[in-house]
Amino acid sequence: MTPGVRPLIAGNWKMHGTLREATALAEAVQTGAKPGAELLVCPPFPYLVPVGGALAKGGVALGGQDCHAATKGAHTGDVAAPMLRDVGATYVILGHSERRADHGETDAVVRAKAEAALAAGLIPIVCVGESEAQRLAGEAEPVVTGQLAGSLPDGFAAAGGVVAYEPVWAIGTGRTPTEPDIAAIHAAIRGNLESRFSEAGSALRILYGGSVKPGNAASILALAHVDGALVGGASLVAADFLAIAAGVPAAT
Numbered sequence: 001m002t003p004g005v006r007p008l009i010a011g012n013w014k015m016h017g018t019l020r021e022a023t024a025l026a027e028a029v030q031t032g033a034k035p036g037a038e039l040l041v042c043p044p045f046p047y048l049v050p051v052g053g054a055l056a057k058g059g060v061a062l063g064g065q066d067c068h069a070a071t072k073g074a075h076t077g078d079v080a081a082p083m084l085r086d087v088g089a090t091y092v093i094l095g096h097s098e099r100r101a102d103h104g105e106t107d108a109v110v111r112a113k114a115e116a117a118l119a120a121g122l123i124p125i126v127c128v129g130e131s132e133a134q135r136l137a138g139e140a141e142p143v144v145t146g147q148l149a150g151s152l153p154d155g156f157a158a159a160g161g162v163v164a165y166e167p168v169w170a171i172g173t174g175r176t177p178t179e180p181d182i183a184a185i186h187a188a189i190r191g192n193l194e195s196r197f198s199e200a201g202s203a204l205r206i207l208y209g210g211s212v213k214p215g216n217a218a219s220i221l222a223l224a225h226v227d228g229a230l231v232g233g234a235s236l237v238a239a240d241f242l243a244i245a246a247g248v249p250a251a252t
């Protein structure tokens with residue numbers, strides 16, 4: 001955890017759930033939210049408005065899982081950043097490895113989307129992370145710093161942008177890097193952010209994602225430069241998501 005930085009626990013619901021399940025989950029998260037970490041949920045697009053309604057009492061932020069780089073136009077099936085802002089989202093996840101893999105999103109595409117998010121007043125959560133082959137080849141750090149260089153727009157730090165480190169091989173697998181390995185990559189990300197954005201880079205939040213569960217969250221969140229978590233599967237169960245948030249070190 002970075003001193004003085006409010007941690008962020010973000011739930012990426014991916015392509016899961018029904019309308020009824022989404023609103024019930026949002027209500028349960030809001031009811032159980034405790035002071036401490038900032039909480040964020042990112043439902044599928046069709047559920048943004050009802051989930052936003054379920055969160056109307058405040059205390060839990062709403063985010064999208066992607067946006068287009070353009071503000072409007074002939075882009076069938078896509079959603080523009082101003083539309084997300086219009087329905088109450090304040091964050092948007094960008095460059096998730098599933099988007100990079102399923103939709104061929106390059107660093108340049110992610111950067112363009114992040115610029116659109118910033119222009120719309122959304123805080124981008126830009127995801128980076130190495131494949132298993134890259135880790136085994138000892139390339140995790142250069143892969144991640146290369147993705148940062150290509151994906152982060154210049155206005156990222158001024159807007160309080162968030163980086164999420166998600167090793168691709170740890171997503172949904174129940175496997176995680178060792179804590180020293182997580183700490184090493186987060187330290188490298190911090191160094192990269194400071195070298196590009198100077199002092200502002202010291203306060204940006206760096207989330208860890210990849211098989212975060214109630215049982216491993218507290219020790220991961222206690223690591224230096226781990227300022228929260230991007231949670232997939234465990235964010236679909238309110239009790240688990242809230243237990244992860246409860247693992248944030250008390251001193252922060």
Ligand SMILES: O=C[C@H](O)COP(=O)(O)O
Nearest residue numbers: 012171172210211232233
């Ligand atoms: O965005 C979230 C990540 O992809 C992590 O997913 P997971 O917690 O199911 O491993």
